[in-house]
Amino acid sequence: MAISSPSRKPLPIEVRGSARQPLGMSTAQFLRDYWQKRPLLVRNAFPDFVPPIAPEDLAGLACEDGALSRLIRHDEKRDRWQVKTGPLAEADFATTGDANWTLLVQDVDKWDADVAALLEPFAFLPSWRVDDIMVSYAEPGGGVGAHVDQYDVFLLQGLGQRHWAISTDPDAPKDFRLDVELKQLAHFEPTHEWLLEPGDMLYLPPGVPHDGVAFGGACMTFSVGMRAPSQAELIGDLADYLAERLPEEARYTDPDLAPARNAGEIDRSALERLRTALPFATAYNDATLLDWFGQFITRYRLAQNPAPADRPTTPVALDKLLAGGSVFLRHPWSRMAWARTRAGCTLFANGHAYPASAGLAQLLCAEHEFVLDGPLDATERSLLIALLDDGHLVPRKPRRR
Numbered sequence: 272m273a274i275s276s277p278s279r280k281p282l283p284i285e286v287r288g289s290a291r292q293p294l295g296m297s298t299a300q301f302l303r304d305y306w307q308k309r310p311l312l313v314r315n316a317f318p319d320f321v322p323p324i325a326p327e328d329l330a331g332l333a334c335e336d337g338a339l340s341r342l343i344r345h346d347e348k349r350d351r352w353q354v355k356t357g358p359l360a361e362a363d364f365a366t367t368g369d370a371n372w373t374l375l376v377q378d379v380d381k382w383d384a385d386v387a388a389l390l391e392p393f394a395f396l397p398s399w400r401v402d403d404i405m406v407s408y409a410e411p412g413g414g415v416g417a418h419v420d421q422y423d424v425f426l427l428q429g430l431g432q433r434h435w436a437i438s439t440d441p442d443a444p445k446d447f448r449l450d451v452e453l454k455q456l457a458h459f460e461p462t463h464e465w466l467l468e469p470g471d472m473l474y475l476p477p478g479v480p481h482d483g484v485a486f487g488g489a490c491m492t493f494s495v496g497m498r499a500p501s502q503a504e505l506i507g508d509l510a511d512y513l514a515e516r517l518p519e520e521a522r523y524t525d526p527d528l529a530p531a532r533n534a535g536e537i538d539r540s541a542l543e544r545l546r547t548a549l550p551f552a553t554a555y556n557d558a559t560l561l562d563w564f565g566q567f568i569t570r571y572r573l574a575q576n577p578a579p580a581d582r583p584t585t586p587v588a589l590d591k592l593l594a595g596g597s598v599f600l601r602h603p604w605s606r607m608a609w610a611r612t613r614a615g616c617t618l619f620a621n622g623h624a625y626p627a628s629a630g631l632a633q634l635l636c637a638e639h640e641f642v643l644d645g646p647l648d649a650t651e652r653s654l655l656i657a658l659l660d661d662g663h664l665v666p667r668k669p670r671r672r
C-alpha cells in the first residue's frame with residue numbers, strides 16, 4: 272500500500288470563507304494550523320454580513336454608566352493622540368469631525384443580545400476562553416495606531432472598509448511609544464496589508480503587530496477577543512487560593528536546627544526546609560527561591576524601616592569614614608540576612624537585595640556596630656554606600672581616648 276507523504280505546501284495566509292465554513296476550513300484544521308500560531312485573513316467569512324448594532328446605538332451605549340468606552344482622536348499633522356475614556360457624553364461627539372477618530376466599546380455582547388449572537392460560530396473554542404466582543408466605529412483615518420495584543424482576536428469587518436497592516440516578522444521590535452498612553456508601537460513595518468470589506472475577518476494570534484485604519488467612509492469592526500491569564504496572574508491567584516485554605520499552624524519549621532555557623536546566612540538546610548513548606552514551588556530553582564525568600568523574610572513582620580540618609584554618600588566620603596576609623600551602627604529597624612549565589616553573595620535588608628561579599632554580609636548580620644579596617648573590593652564599597660544611603664548603616668565618629 273502506498274503511503275503519500277503529507278504535503279509540504281506553505282499554509283496560505285488568505286483563504287475564502289462561506290456560510291458553512293466561516294474560517295474557510297474546518298475548525299479542526301484552523302486550530303491545528305493557525306490558532307495561536309499564525310494570522311489568517313478570511314475573505315467572506317460572514318457572507319452578506321449585516322452589523323447587529325447601529326453606530327448611533329453604539330454611541331448611546333458608550334454614554335452609559337458602566338460601559339467601557341474610549342474615544343480616540345488622532346491629530347495627523349502633529350501625530351498627537353488624544354484618548355477620552357467613558358462614560359462619554361453627547362457633547363464629546365460634537366467636536367469629533369468627519370475624520371481621524373474612533374469610538375471603541377468593550378463587552379458589547381453583554382449589553383446587546385444581537386451582538387452576543389455573533390459568538391455562535393466561535394463555539395468551537397472553550398467558552399471560558401472568550402473575553403468579549405469589542406465594537407469600534409471609526410471615521411476615515413480613525414484607528415488606535417499600531418500595537419500588539421496579548422490575546423487572540425478575530426477582527427470581523429462589519430461596516431465600510433478598514434485597511435489592515437500586520438507584521439509576521441518574528442523579530443519585529445515591540446517597544447512602545449512613550450509619548451502615547453495607548454501602548455502603541457514605536458516602530459512598525461508591515462509585512463502584509465489588506466483592505467477588508469464587510470464580512471471579511473482577520474484572525475491574529477497574540478503578539479502580532481497590527482494597525483487597522485478606517486478607509487473611505489464610516490467603518491465598524493467587531494473584535495471577538497479571547498482571554499488568557501498571564502502566568503503571573505495564575506500563580507498569584509493560586510497562591511492566594513492555597514493560602515486561604517492552609518491552617519495557621521502550618522509553618523516553616525526547623526526542629527532539626529543546628530547552631531548557626533554564619534550569622535544571618537540562609538543556608539542549604541534552610542532552603543531544604545523551605546522546599547518542604549512549599550511543595551508547589553518545586554519548579555523553581557534554588558537561586559529563585561533564595562532571592563525571593565531573602566527579600567520576604569527580611570521584611571516579614573517588620574513594623575518600620577530606617578529613614579534614608581539625608582545626603583548620598585560619595586566614594587570620597589566613604590574613604591574619609593573608613594580612613595577616620597568610623598564606627599558603623601546597624602539601624603535597629605534593619606533586618607538582614609544573606610545567601611550565597613552563583614556569582615558570589617546577596618545581602619537582603621528589609622525586603623531589598625544587595626550584591627555583597629560573604630565576609631561583609633556575615634559581619635553585617637553578626638554585629639550591631641563595627642569598624643572596618645581591611646581593604647574593601649568594589650562590591651563591598653558599593654554595598655556600604657547603598658546601606659548608608661538607605662539608612663541601614665549610620666556612621667559615628669570614633670570615640671577619642
Ligand code: SIN
Pocket residue numbers: 373406407414415420424481483492493494
Ligand atoms: C479597532 O477595532 O479599531 C481595532 C482593534 C484592535 O486592533 O485590536
Ligand code: CO
Pocket residue numbers: 418419420481
Ligand atoms: Co489590536
